[in-house]
Amino acid sequence: MIVAAESASTSSSTSEPEEAVLAALRRVSDPELDESLVELGFVDSVHVDRGRVDIVLRLPTFWCAPNFAYLMVHDAREEALQLPGVNEVNVVLKDHMCGDEISTGVSAGHAFSAVFPGQTDGDDLGELRALFRGKAFGMRQEQLVRFLLDAGLTAEEVVGLRAQDVLDASDANGLRLELKGVARLLRGGAPLARAYLQRRQRVGLDTDPGAPLVTDLDGAPIEAGNLEAHLQRTRRQRVSMTFNALMCRGLLETRYGLVDNRKEG
Amino acid sequence: MYRTADGEQVFVVDSHIHFWDGSPANQKNRFAEGWVECFYNYHKNLSPPDYVWPLEQYQRYSEQQLMKDLFEDGYVDVAIFQPTYLRDFFVNGWNTTEQDAVLKEKYPDKFILNGAFDPRDGDAGIRQLEEDVKRYGLKGVKLYTAEWKGDSKGYKLNDPATYRFLDKCVELGVTNIHIHKGPTIWPFNRDAFDVADIDEPATLYRDAGLRFIVEHCGLPRVEDMCWIAAQEPNVYGGLAVVMPFIHASPHYFAEVMAELMWWMGPDRLLWSSDYALWSPKWIVDKFMEFDFPEDIKQSRGLSMSFDDKRKILGLNAAKLYDLPVPAEAGFQVAVPA
Numbered sequence: 001m002i003v004a005a006e007s008a009s010t011s012s013s014t015s016e017p018e019e020a021v022l023a024a025l026r027r028v029s030d031p032e033l034d035e036s037l038v039e040l041g042f043v044d045s046v047h048v049d050r051g052r053v054d055i056v057l058r059l060p061t062f063w064c065a066p067n068f069a070y071l072m073v074h075d076a077r078e079e080a081l082q083l084p085g086v087n088e089v090n091v092v093l094k095d096h097m098c099g100d101e102i103s104t105g106v107s108a109g110h111a112f113s114a115v116f117p118g119q120t121d122g123d124d125l126g127e128l129r130a131l132f133r134g135k136a137f138g139m140r141q142e143q144l145v146r147f148l149l150d151a152g153l154t155a156e157e158v159v160g161l162r163a164q165d166v167l168d169a170s171d172a173n174g175l176r177l178e179l180k181g182v183a184r185l186l187r188g189g190a191p192l193a194r195a196y197l198q199r200r201q202r203v204g205l206d207t208d209p210g211a212p213l214v215t216d217l218d219g220a221p222i223e224a225g226n227l228e229a230h231l232q233r234t235r236r237q238r239v240s241m242t243f244n245a246l247m248c249r250g251l252l253e254t255r256y257g258l259v260d261n262r263k264e265g
Numbered sequence: 266m267y268r269t270a271d272g273e274q275v276f277v278v279d280s281h282i283h284f285w286d287g288s289p290a291n292q293k294n295r296f297a298e299g300w301v302e303c304f305y306n307y308h309k310n311l312s313p314p315d316y317v318w319p320l321e322q323y324q325r326y327s328e329q330q331l332m333k334d335l336f337e338d339g340y341v342d343v344a345i346f347q348p349t350y351l352r353d354f355f356v357n358g359w360n361t362t363e364q365d366a367v368l369k370e371k372y373p374d375k376f377i378l379n380g381a382f383d384p385r386d387g388d389a390g391i392r393q394l395e396e397d398v399k400r401y402g403l404k405g406v407k408l409y410t411a412e413w414k415g416d417s418k419g420y421k422l423n424d425p426a427t428y429r430f431l432d433k434c435v436e437l438g439v440t441n442i443h444i445h446k447g448p449t450i451w452p453f454n455r456d457a458f459d460v461a462d463i464d465e466p467a468t469l470y471r472d473a474g475l476r477f478i479v480e481h482c483g484l485p486r487v488e489d490m491c492w493i494a495a496q497e498p499n500v501y502g503g504l505a506v507v508m509p510f511i512h513a514s515p516h517y518f519a520e521v522m523a524e525l526m527w528w529m530g531p532d533r534l535l536w537s538s539d540y541a542l543w544s545p546k547w548i549v550d551k552f553m554e555f556d557f558p559e560d561i562k563q564s565r566g567l568s569m570s571f572d573d574k575r576k577i578l579g580l581n582a583a584k585l586y587d588l589p590v591p592a593e594a595g596f597q598v599a600v601p602a
Contacts, residue, residue: 032485061306062299065457097299112454119418120454128456135488232527236488239520244485246510246517254310255302 017048017085021055024079031129032068033245034136034199037076040245041252044094051087053080058094060251066098066116067128073106095255130203134217135237137203140196142234144189145214145227151186153179155224164209169193266594267340267549267578275553275575276594278582279344279545281443281480281505281537284331284368285360287324296413297354308542311509316544326541328368336375339538339545342579343588345377347407347443347480353414366401377586379405379443384426385414391433398437404586405441406434407480411457418453422462431466435473441585443503445480458486460493467497475499476585478535481506487521491528501585502529504577505539511551516558522569523561531573535582549578 025046026038037043037057044056055076059069073091080089090107093099098116105115113120148158157179167183168176168190175189200206205219212221222230252258267275287301305323318326335341346365350358358364362380369378380403382394397403411419420427422444434442446458460483467477480503483490494500502525510518525534536552538545553574557567575595583590 061303063303067454067457097296116453118416123454125454128454131456233492236491236524236528239524240485240488243487243510243517243521246514247485250310250513251303251306254306 015048018046020083021046021048021053021080024083025055025076028072028075028079030068030248031071031132031136032065032241033248034132034139034241035245037072040249041256041258042072051085053083053086053089055080055089055091056094057091058252058256059096060248060255062095062097064096066096066102067112067125069093069096069098070102070106070112070115071125071129073102077106133199133202135241137196137199137217138234139238139241140192140199141214142231142238144192144196145231145234147189147192148186151189155227159212159214159222159224159227161213162210163206163213165213166193166197169197266342266591267553269553273571274591274594275340276579276583276590277340277342277545277549278536278579278586278588279335279339279341279538279540280478280535280582281347281503282331282335282344282540283347283349283360283542284328284365285325285349285541286355286357286364287359289324291325291355291357293354293356297351300351300354300359304542307506311513312543313512313547316547318541323541331368331540332372332375334544334546335538335540340549341545343375343377343583343586344540345379345405345537345582345586347379347445348381349407349409349412349445350381350383351409351412353412362397362401369401377404377588379403379407379441380439381407381409382430383408383412383414384420384424384430385417387426391430394430394433394439395437398439403437403439405443406439407443407445409445410462411446423465428466428469431470431475435470435475440474441476441478443478443480446483446486456486458483460486460490463500464493464497467493467500471497471499476501478503478585482521482525487524491524494533495528498533501533501535501581503535503537505537506542508536508538508548508552509543511548511555519555519557519561522555523557523565523567526567526569526573527565531569531576532581534577535585536578552578 022038022043025043026036028037029035030037030040030042033040042057042059044058047054057073057076073093077089077091080086092103096102101115112125145158165178167178171190174185174187175193177184177186203217205211205215211219215221216230267277269275287304292298292301301324305320308323309317335344346369348362348365349360352358362378365378369376378401380394380397380401382390384390386393408422410422431442444463446460460479463477463479476499478501479490482502482504484506490502494502507518507521510521538548555569557569561567572595580590580595
């Protein structure tokens with residue numbers, strides 16, 4: 001059993017199957033914050049007994065919105081079910097206003113609207129998920145574009161980049177980029193590019209390698225003269241999401257008495 | 266009144282305070298317990314260590330404590346009560362107009378008393394609002410759109426039922442509409458913190474003189490709040506919950522303030538402590554010392570002047586509530602209507 005997974009994940013008592021579950025949970029993110037459940041400290045414990053996996057999740061407050069909580073519990077279960085040898089997954093959400101409804105509803109494979117009858121409206125949680133994938137796209141794009149501008153690219157060069165000009169975003173030495181026919185290595189840029197490309201793919205904008213890299217959410221290119229105004233909008237999303245993540249981490253630490261390593265100086 | 270080292274005075278209006286009862290005797294159910302626990306964690310997480318109270322004190326604090334923290338230690342000249350009823354969770358409500366009125370009657374010059382309405386109360390609610398305005402002379406209301414009421418888990422500001430109440434506010438001269446957005450707003454499957462329902466009433470009631478003060482600046486949807494406020498001149502930002510980050514995470518605080526100053530400017534931001542979530546003294550001290558860090562100053566061309574601080578700490582709220590401001594405390598700073 002792993003307790004408080006983020007701090008315990010490196011401990012020697014962690015078994016291999018449990019490590020595999022944690023690795024799977026790293027692929028699940030809080031849609032509102034666009035960070036992984038493991039990094040956020042939302043994984044309370046993981047227990048593997050042969051083919052059965054028990055996961056306990058915890059959130060920063062009793063009141064965290066049930067819809068986002070449902071998506072996280074649902075996604076955690078789906079990811080764990082993908083693991084070889086796993087045939088049963090139970091995810092419990094503890095200390096939450098709707099913890100029981102969500103835990104049993106997800107395990108039974110029920111739709112959100114069926115778990116909260118009369119409390120939902122139209123589309124299940126698809127629209128909500130899409131809305132926040134769009135915000136995450138904006139946030140990650142702003143981080144990458146600011147990096148490129150700081151690295152010396154002009155606005156014209158940034159908006160002129162095509163998807164295929166990202167030669168390699170997995171190199172530990174930096175981001176490999178083709179700029180006007182010349183390969184460049186931009187140190188420190190690879191994680192930002194990876195994060196952006198993944199969110200770009202998730203909103204369905206990775207179909208054409210010749211398409212512009214930096215676009216609005218509909219895939220429309222940005223004109224160089226409009227890049228700054230565009231960034232003002234996406235920066236708003238980035239500031240909001242990073243601030244929310246900060247608030248959530250702090251509340252989680254206080255709620256569960258975790259070590260506070262968040263405060264700046 | 267806050268006084269700077271060189272003797273300048275700053276008029277301080279704490280635009281969002283409470284005198285709540287979260288004691289176990291007043292808690293109806295586990296939702297009440299969860300409510301108090303959540304509030305207490307906000308308090309513990311973001312207060313400097315010297316200002317953290319024991320839980321019992323936090324659940325129910327005394328009148329003496331409140332008067333000392335606000336007016337003796339906290340520089341506050343006038344404080345605005347923002348009620349939050351929550352009768353489904355608390356026997357006598359969490360913090361009602363009636364509870365606050367006791368202190369208002371005792372110290373009439375120290376407090377502004379705001380009321381509340383709930384569009385789901387229908388005709389009875391309209392009558393109650395009329396009575397409350399007559400009895401207390403209300404100029405503002407605080408709305409909590411996420412309040413539970415029986416099977417209903419909330420309402421929208423742009424519901425026709427709400428417009429009936431806003432019409433009544435216009436008629437009665439209640440011009441300051443404070444809105445708290447919180448989780449679990451109906452319907453469950455939509456974004457629980459969506460601030461989009463403020464846009465339409467802000468447009469519809471602009472000419473009638475209503476001002477919409479979005480408490481907590483729409484956190485955690487500050488990006489949407491900025492966007493709406495940039496287009497609606499009668500939308501204001503209440504800085505409750507944003508302010509205490511000035512201590513815990515100064516750089517993030519500066520980034521959020523930069524967005525608010527960029528999209529709304531210094532004339533539409535209202536400071537508050539959200540007492541007893543936090544205590545005003547340390548927040549005012551830190552804010553008077555605050556300046557944007559160099560990177561934000563340079564990349565955004567933003568500044569936070571002494572007059573900007575005066576507006577945010579008191580003059581903007583004084584304007585909304587027609588409060589007399591002592592001449593030496595900066596009445597000459599022009600605050601647009």
